[in-house]
Amino acid sequence: MKFGLDVVAVDYWGDQDLKNKIEDLIVVKEKEVKTELDKAELIVSAAEDAFKEFSKIDGILVGSGLDDRPDLWDKLNNLAPVFGNTPTVIKEVRNVLNLFKGAKKKKISCPFTHLVSTLTEAKRIGKDINFPLVLKPLGGAGGVNIRIAYNIDELKSKYLEISQLTKNEQIYIQEFIEGQDVSSMVLSTGKESKILSINEQLIGLKEANSPSSFTYCGNVIPLDTTEEATQNINESSTKLAQLFELQGINGIDFVLKNGTPYLMEINPRFPGTFELVENIIETNLLKLHFDACLGNLPSKNLSYHKYGAKIVAFSAGNYTLPDLADLKDIYDIPFPGTVANKGSPICTVQIFGKNKKEVMEKALKIINDINAKCSE
Missing domain, CATH: 3.30.1490.20 (ATP-grasp fold, A domain)
Structure with missing residues (x-):
């Protein structure tokens, strides 16, 4: 959904569909970079270049890749205000022992x-x-x-x-907690919070050519589970958001065992479910994020209008990729000629429908189409 902002984007890969949507885009892989920097440092270095090239940048939104680098969040905050969590909060929630210590005080189960x-x-x-x-x-x-x-x-x-x-x-x-991988999307002001979605996580999905049994492969939203389990996830997510004074939209991962959610981690930024949830609840999530950072939560309860599935398609072999842009419902599309080694991510599939069975069947069919086209 559009929000009427002028955007300067910094992205490591610079996929086809992103280039078609963002006019002012800096692609890290296309820059001459210092080889001693890691990927996260390269992204922040490119962001610093963006501030030199574009004079009127009012604020920063952070995606994935910097979760474990509060020092780099601090660097970004010195360029312009980061709309979201502070570097202090990032450091607190990404320290697993500190996270679990706080969670246990709130009677939240942890491994x-x-x-x-x-x-x-x-x-x-x-x-x-x-x-x-x-x-x-x-x-x-x-x-x-x-x-x-x-x-x-x-x-x-x-x-x-x-x-x-x-x-x-x-x-x-x-x-090792044996159960169902789930997550929540939480909107928080630092003092109050609202759960936007509870999601099934697809971990180690063989049909997507997952390279390991722990690899994140996507989500199905909403999670089909019991009312008791839903309430337990809601309560745990709310307690954590308030305990660590999370700001804006965040993701929290659990393993659900016999109705009890066991905390795994907090992702203190936009989670991978962002686009799915926005479509399913038919609400502009970016506006909700900004409002929450300013201390305001929506007054009405948000509800699901459909089901959605997101699946990351991983490469089944070592391929030089063809043009995939003619396939429907795929995103993060690489350019033709991109080399994809076995087990590396190729693109993302997103499907919406009436129930889990429908969206999964449609998404997996597209995964098969991608496999077939890449192996031609």
């Missing part, structure tokens, strides 16, 4: 989690918790570099694998 710094410590913790165990890097998003260990030998190998991939020996060892 047992320990931060280890050595293989010896990891093995000691592994003996104190029942297998399987989940190993998570210190930062990251989308389920990248998360592993599961079913015994002490796998714990050793997975610990070494993650520490080598991330170049960091500090790793979270976490109790």
Whole structure:
């Protein structure tokens, strides 16, 4: 939905459909960059360039990629006001141990989690918790570099694998909660909050060629579950938003086990469900975000008008991609000739309909069409 703002966008990839919509777009991959900078630092460096090129920028909205870098949020805040959470809040909620400590005080269930710094410590913790165990890097998003260990030998190998991939020996060892992956979208003023949606998460979806069992592959909205589970997710999300004084629109991830939501993480910025929810509740979410940052929540309750599915299509092989722009209902479309290695994301499918079965069937058919076209 349009909001009447002039936009300068900084994006790492610069996909076809984004270039067609945004006139003032800075694509990080197309710039001559300093190779010693990581992806998050490159994005902020490009944002600094945008302020030199465009003189009248009044504020900043932050998407994914900077969740674990409050120092970079601080840099952005020095350029112009960030409409959303402060760097202090980012630091608080992205520290898993701090997050869980606060959540437990509010009677919110969390998996047992320990931060280890050595293989010896990891093995000691592994003996104190029942297998399987989940190993998570210190930062990251989308389920990248998360592993599961079913015994002490796998714990050793997975610990070494993650520490080598991330170049960091500090790793979270976490109790494995078996249940349904869900999330909520929360609108908050820092003092009050309103739940905009409760969502099913699609994690490790084989039909989408997911590269791992922990990879984020999309969502179905709304979540089909019991009234009790819905109420529990609502209550936990509201408590967390108020405890950490979240601002604007945020995403909160849970695993739902026997009606009880176990907190996994807070994504302190626009979550990946943004476009789906906006279409499903037929409301301009950007306006709600700005209003909440100014201390105002909508007076009326927002309701679902349809179902929606978002699925990330991952590459089934090593391909040089064809032009996918003629396929309907796909977004984040790469340019023809882009090289996609097996397991890397290609594009996103979004479908709306009357129920979960309808939207999933239609979305997966498009995934099959993408696979067929890429493998020709």
